[in-house]
Amino acid sequence: MEFRNPRPGYREENSYWVGATDRRIEGDFQWTDSLPFTYTNWYEGQGEMNKQPNDDGLSAQDCLELRRKYSRSPPHPPSISESFKWNDRNCDQPNYYICQRLASGGRTNLYFSIIHSSSTSISMESEPTERINTCLRS
Template identity: 25%
Template sequence: MEEIHDNVGYDESVQAKPSRNQTGPRSSQRRFHAAVVCLGLLSVFQLVGLIGLAVHYFDFIQHSAAELSTVKDNLTNSLQASNSEVLSLTEEKHLLNASLIETAKKRNRLNAELSTVRANLTEERDRLQARLTEMTEERDRLLSLSKQKKTCPTGWRMFSSSCYFFSTDSGSWDRGREDCRARGGDLVVIDCREEQTFLSGFIRTNTWIGLNDRGEENKWKWIDGTPLTLMSWARNQPDNGGGDPQWGEEDCVHIYEEDNTSWNDRSCTTSLQWICEKTP
């Protein structure tokens, strides 16, 4: 019995010690569990990857949505700006049309005024033409009359269209003017060189002419009121007596006998001959 037990105990000890080459059910279970773990890890990794992709896709979606929103806002703003520009252009078009209409009205008004002005100018031209014709006829009539033979009274000499009387009496400037007026004329007014030359041919002594500055000193005027334009003063004349009391106030003018052309101022009370002038 003891041997049997010994054998049994030996067998159990033998059985309890696993063999290194054993390929039984326990080894298969281990491999199964390892495979399960690997699959689990793969599933976890896959899940993590899917979660990562989902997060990335979600961020992409959000980013894209933000960009789309920005693009939408930009498009909306651009559209609003375009609409504003369109409205502005429309208003400008209306203003331009209104301005064109107003310009057309002004043009029509100006054309009407121009037509009126043209009509008035035409009427004025015709009136002036008629007046010119009338004046031409009057001129021709006067020329015709001027061509008729004119004569001066006895004792008078004719030059151009005037008659001249050379006195032989002597007296003051006022006395000479009174005599000329009594003869229907006045003291001579010399208005051209030709007239001065004509008169010098008959002068033999100092002779009064119708020039004086009685109204205002050194402001010489002819008896008809016209200012002095033609001048034939002698050297250093007029001098109003040069300040010498013996000559007095020299306000009247005579022609010098020395050259029969030069003028000199003299006291109006001096006794000289005179020249009268009148029309035939």
């Protein structure tokens, strides 16, 4: 995946929420609008290291983010994938987010905003699902 029209705040090292979670059933990720996955792009890891999704059901990695940079155990530097890949992450992690909405003419338009922006009603104090739903309504 690549961003065709990067917005202010976009940086390759940032991570982005995309509106999917496995909070209902561990390991069964679903979009917040309940549509089924027709595509996946999980980070494949390096050997068995960092292969996604990697939540054991106890670590609260229930939300889906896009990212390029993945940690490795010391003394190895972080790995950088060639493109954005999917990663399960704790929903309370402060990330940017990507929203999808219908544009005029009925076509789908993707855009993203910064969670800490003063121009949005989304705040980190709200529940992750509430932030995602607000994103979808905006």
